[in-house]
Each structure stands twice: as C-alpha cells, then as structure tokens.
Amino acid sequence: MEYRLLKRTRAILIFEDSSPVNRAKLRFRGSANHRRQPYLHRTIPYAASCYYSSPYYDPSACATTKPNYYTNQPRTDVYGAATGLNWESCLSQTCALNARNTSEALSDECYLGCLSSLYVNASEARHVVTAVKFAQAHHLRVTIKNTGHDYFGRSTDLNTLAIWTHNMNTMTYHADFTASNCTASNVQNIGEIGVGAQASDVYTYFQKFNMDLTGGNEGSVGLAGGFGQGGGPDVFSPSYGLMAVNAVKFDVVTADGQFQTINQCNDPELFWTMRGGGGGSFAILTSYRFQLHPAVKINVYSLLQGWFRAAGQRNYQPRCAGTGSHITRNVPARLPSKAEVYLVLLSNDETALKSLSREFSFFLTSQPDILISESNYTTSRIFEAVASRLIPKSLFETDTTVSDLISAVLKRVRLSNKVVTQQGALAQVIMTTPVNHQNGNTTSANPGWRSALWHVIMTGGWTTELPRAEKAVLHESRLDTVEPLKDLAPGGGCFYSECQATFPRTT
Numbered sequence: 001m002e003y004r005l006l007k008r009t010r011a012i013l014i015f016e017d018s019s020p021v022n023r024a025k026l027r028f029r030g031s032a033n034h035r036r037q038p039y040l041h042r043t044i045p046y047a048a049s050c051y052y053s054s055p056y057y058d059p060s061a062c063a064t065t066k067p068n069y070y071t072n073q074p075r076t077d078v079y080g081a082a083t084g085l086n087w088e089s090c091l092s093q094t095c096a097l098n099a100r101n102t103s104e105a106l107s108d109e110c111y112l113g114c115l116s117s118l119y120v121n122a123s124e125a126r127h128v129v130t131a132v133k134f135a136q137a138h139h140l141r142v143t144i145k146n147t148g149h150d151y152f153g154r155s156t157d158l159n160t161l162a163i164w165t166h167n168m169n170t171m172t173y174h175a176d177f178t179a180s181n182c183t184a185s186n187v188q189n190i191g192e193i194g195v196g197a198q199a200s201d202v203y204t205y206f207q208k209f210n211m212d213l214t215g216g217n218e219g220s221v222g223l224a225g226g227f228g229q230g231g232g233p234d235v236f237s238p239s240y241g242l243m244a245v246n247a248v249k250f251d252v253v254t255a256d257g258q259f260q261t262i263n264q265c266n267d268p269e270l271f272w273t274m275r276g277g278g279g280g281s282f283a284i285l286t287s288y289r290f291q292l293h294p295a296v297k298i299n300v301y302s303l304l305q306g307w308f309r310a311a312g313q314r315n316y317q318p319r320c321a322g323t324g325s326h327i328t329r330n331v332p333a334r335l336p337s338k339a340e341v342y343l344v345l346l347s348n349d350e351t352a353l354k355s356l357s358r359e360f361s362f363f364l365t366s367q368p369d370i371l372i373s374e375s376n377y378t379t380s381r382i383f384e385a386v387a388s389r390l391i392p393k394s395l396f397e398t399d400t401t402v403s404d405l406i407s408a409v410l411k412r413v414r415l416s417n418k419v420v421t422q423q424g425a426l427a428q429v430i431m432t433t434p435v436n437h438q439n440g441n442t443t444s445a446n447p448g449w450r451s452a453l454w455h456v457i458m459t460g461g462w463t464t465e466l467p468r469a470e471k472a473v474l475h476e477s478r479l480d481t482v483e484p485l486k487d488l489a490p491g492g493g494c495f496y497s498e499c500q501a502t503f504p505r506t507t
C-alpha cells in the first residue's frame with residue numbers, strides 16, 4: 001500500500017486510511033496521552049512548498065528551499081528528506097525537484113515517496129521507548145532515521161512508524177570516565193554524544209578540549225548512527241582503528257521497548273553487535289561513548305589534475321600518468337576528465353612531513369599540467385547508485401598483483417563511465433583502513449577491514465526520474481563494476497554503509 005495524497009482539506013493532508021500505520025495513528029492521536037506526546041508528526045516532503053498542488057505550497061518557503069537543494073545539512077534537519085533522492089521517490093512518485101534545474105518538478109503531484117507518513121521526533125530516549133512500545137502494541141513496522149544519508153534507503157520505508165533521532169544531539173567530554181560496574185571501561189578522555197550529533201559539530205565541540213576522534217569526512221553524517229554502528233573508517237583509522245573499536249558504552253532501546261545502558265561487562269553480546277554490525281539492526285541507539293585521542297594537526301595537501309584533449313582526438317588522454325590518485329572524479333567520457341589527490345597527514349612535525357613528501361612534491365611541481373588547489377569536497381542532490389570493495393594488503397605484495405589491481409580498478413572506472421551517462425561517475429580509492437590497528441574479533445565490523453589497505457568506491461548519479469526498467473539496468477550494471485575486484489579479492493567484502501546498491505525495493 002502506498003501513501004498517496006488523495007485530497008486536501010484546509011490544512012490537513014488526507015491519506016489512504018486503510019494502512020496499519022494510519023489506523024494506529026488515529027488511536028495515538030485520540031488517546032488521552034497525546035497532549036503529552038506532541039512529538040508525533042505528519043511528514044511534509046522537503047520540496048512540498050514548491051508544488052502548487054500541495055497544501056504546503058508556499059512560494060516564499062520554496063524560494064528558501066531551492067538554493068539549498070544541493071546541500072546536505074538542511075536536508076538532514078527535516079524528516080521529509082533523504083540525502084539521496086532515490087528514497088524520496090517511489091515508483092516515480094516523489095516530491096523532488098530536478099537538482100540541475102530546481103524550477104522543474106520531478107512528479108505531477110507531491111507524493112511521500114519512500115518516506116513514512118508519520119514520524120516521532122525523538123529528542124529524548126523516553127520518546128523512543130514510547131514509540132517502540134506503541135509500535136509493538138499495534139504491530140507496526142518501525143524505521144529509524146538519523147540524517148537520512150543511508151545509500152540503500154534503510155532509514156526510510158513505506159508503511160512504517162518512523163523514529164527520527166536527529167534531535168538527540170547533546171555532547172559531553174569526560175576527562176575521567178567511570179563506567180557502570182565495569183572497571184575495564186574506566187578510562188580517560190571519553191566523548192559522549194547523542195545519536196543525532198553530526199560530524200562537523202562533534203569535531204568543533206571536542207577540539208575545545210584539544211581532542212579528536214575517528215569520525216569520517218562528511219560533516220553532516222550522524223557519527224553515532226549508521227557510521228559508528230556500521231564500523232566507521234576515518235583518517236585516524238590506521239592509528240586508532242574504526243570508530244566502532246573506540247566505543248566503550250551505548251545507551252539503547254531494545255525491540256521490547258526497554259532502555260538499557262550496555263558495556264563490555266553487563267551485556268557483552270549486544271555490546272559486540274553494536275560495535276560495527278550495522279545501524280538499524282540490533283537496537284535503537286540513543287547515546288554513544290567512545291575513546292577520544294589527543295588532537296594532532298591534520299595537514300591536507302590537495303591537488304587537481306586535469307587531462308587535456310589533443311586536437312582531433314575523441315577521448316581525453318592523461319598527459320601525466322601514474323600519479324597514484326587517492327580520489328578520481330570522472331565525467332561520462334571513457335577516461336576520467338580529472339583526478340583529485342588528497343594526502344591527509346597527521347603530524348605536528350612539519351619538518352618531518354616536508355622531508356617525507358619531498359619526492360612527491362618535486363614530481364608534482366615539475367608537471368606543467370598539474371594544478372594544486374584547495375580541497376573542495378562537495379556533493380550534489382541526485383539519485384545515486386553505489387558499489388564498493390575492500391582490497392586486502394596481500395594484493396600489494398608483488399608487482400604482478402599490483403598491476404592486476406590497477407587494471408581491475410581502471411576497468412571498473414571505464415565500466416562505471418559507460419553505465420552512467422547522464423550525470424557522471426565518481427571513483428574513489430580511499431586509503432584510511434585500520435590496517436595498523438588490528439583488533440581481532442573485538443568488534444562485529446566486517447573482518448575484511450582487518451586485512452584491507454584500500455577501500456574502493458564507485459558512485460554514479462543522475463538528476464531526473466528515470467523509467468523503472470532503465471533504473472533497474474543502471475543499478476544492475478553498477479554491481480558489475482565490482483566484479484573485476486571481486487575476482488581479484490574473493491571474500492574481501494565491503495564497508496557496511498557503502499557496499500553495493502541492489503535495485504531499490506520500490507523505486
């Protein structure tokens with residue numbers, strides 16, 4: 001059953017009311033408790049104010065939405081949006097705009113897409129307890145959304161009661177931490193964050209205490225949400241491991257609606273599963289405590305290399321090959337149009353750094369085509385397909401395996417560029433695995449991380465709704481881009497949050 005807007009009254013959307021969520025909602029609304037539960041809301045799609053047919057049509061609100069349509073942060077601040085448009089649409093019914101031309105709507109009417117029609121804005125753990133118990137009593141499926149960054153739409157689904165944890169975002173620094181009945185967890189410099197806290201706010205907060213953490217690159221990701229529960233790789237991971245390894249204590253609400261504080265001593269099994277086994281799988285997290293590390297200077301050296309096209313040539317040619325790119329950004333040509341390399345070096349010793357990178361620096365400055373630029377990490381609001389693979393360090397042991405690996409990565413890039421023609425593809429080779437920080441089986445994160453040296457991700461994006469069959473082909477083909485690497489590293493696996501997109505269930 002889809003939630004489709006049937007008609008509107010003055011102020012209220014009328015939904016098809018035969019679904020279990022809406023029947024139960026009527027009881028929720030009707031109960032005497034409702035006045036004390038003002039946190040149940042109807043979903044308003046992010047761009048509803050731009051749809052003339054929507055009861056939320058509001059030209060001045062729309063004028064504010066449009067310029068921010070590309071940006072992640074405002075999307076995470078509302079329940080009615082996801083970071084990828086895939087999850088705001090359902091069988092071509094959506095309330096989205098074309099990210100390239102925001103005056104163009106992508107649907108005839110404003111539909112909820114894959115969003116729940118009702119959500120609980122849980123700003124305290126007790127709201128989660130109430131929502132879970134309510135869902136249990138009325139046999140409702142539950143979805144948990146934090147920022148809505150999930151590439152596979154696991155934070156939204158039709159016919160569910162959504163629990164939105166974005167507003168549980170408190171942060172505390174513990175110089176000395178005493179765990180409940182667990183001396184093994186009594187340590188110093190522990191960070192405590194509400195599950196909704198977002199990376200850029202968390203970094204800013206703990207820097208005041210001269211502390212840093214394993215937290216990822218994208219400022220709007222919810223660190224304790226899918227990131228920290230699914231593993232959580234970062235530039236600090238080679239030194240300190242995944243974020244999940246650094247976790248010491250969780251506050252959770254279990255499926256029976258019980259609030260619990262768990263650590264290694266009082267519930268070793270649930271503690272282990274919450275450390276890397278994946279968000280949305282074992283319990284609803286409300287708060288995350290983790291080991292902090294003394295801040296160190298993060299030196300980012302970035303360069304951008306463009307290819308040139310010789311007169312009469314069809315394809316772009318690299319004039320300067322073999323730069324060992326960290327990140328390669330492509331357009332739909334057979335070869336990438338440019339390469340971006342970021343060296344992220346953690347050290348307070350600038351003299352040592354300069355000496356370490358002298359050869360690399362000489363190579364770069366002697367190449368006329370290479371333009372050294374500021375780091376400019378940006379994202380755009382698009383439909384996306386993702387596929388990734390962890391690459392074990394054993395593949396770097398001989399010249400032959402290195403050469404096979406490079407060929408496999410390039411094959412993926414070519415395949416990927418062939419598949420995504422409308423908007424472009426992005427190939428990333430990320431070298432921030434916890435390779436120097438072996439932790440045995442102390443976490444439930446994919447064991448592939450323990451031997452991995454590279455994490456290779458292919459993403460493809462497009463901006464307008466495509467016919468269902470075309471989308472299916474596109475997602476299937478994206479999976480094919482992983483095959484050359486799978487053949488080289490069978491069993492290597494992938495990062496839980498960025499594995500590979502199977503064709504979305506409803507889009």
Ligand SMILES: Cc1cc2nc3c(=O)[nH]c(=O)nc-3n(C[C@H](O)[C@H](O)[C@H](O)COP(=O)(O)OP(=O)(O)OC[C@H]3O[C@@H](n4cnc5c(N)ncnc54)[C@H](O)[C@@H]3O)c2cc1C
Pocket residue numbers: 072083084143144145146147148149150151154155165195216217218220221222223224225226227229230232233278279280281283284285286379497498
């Ligand atoms: C633009 C962009 C940039 C990214 N950059 C990086 C990066 O630099 N490094 C990196 O490692 N990853 C990155 N990711 C991937 C990101 O880490 C994952 O998508 C991650 O799962 C996001 O978690 P979230 O809680 O913010 O998102 P959500 O989509 O809200 O949640 C993700 C999953 O966690 C579950 N979940 C959310 N909240 C809770 C909760 N309170 N309790 C239990 N389960 C919960 C959801 O149900 C869902 O299954 C990026 C993703 C995007 C879209």
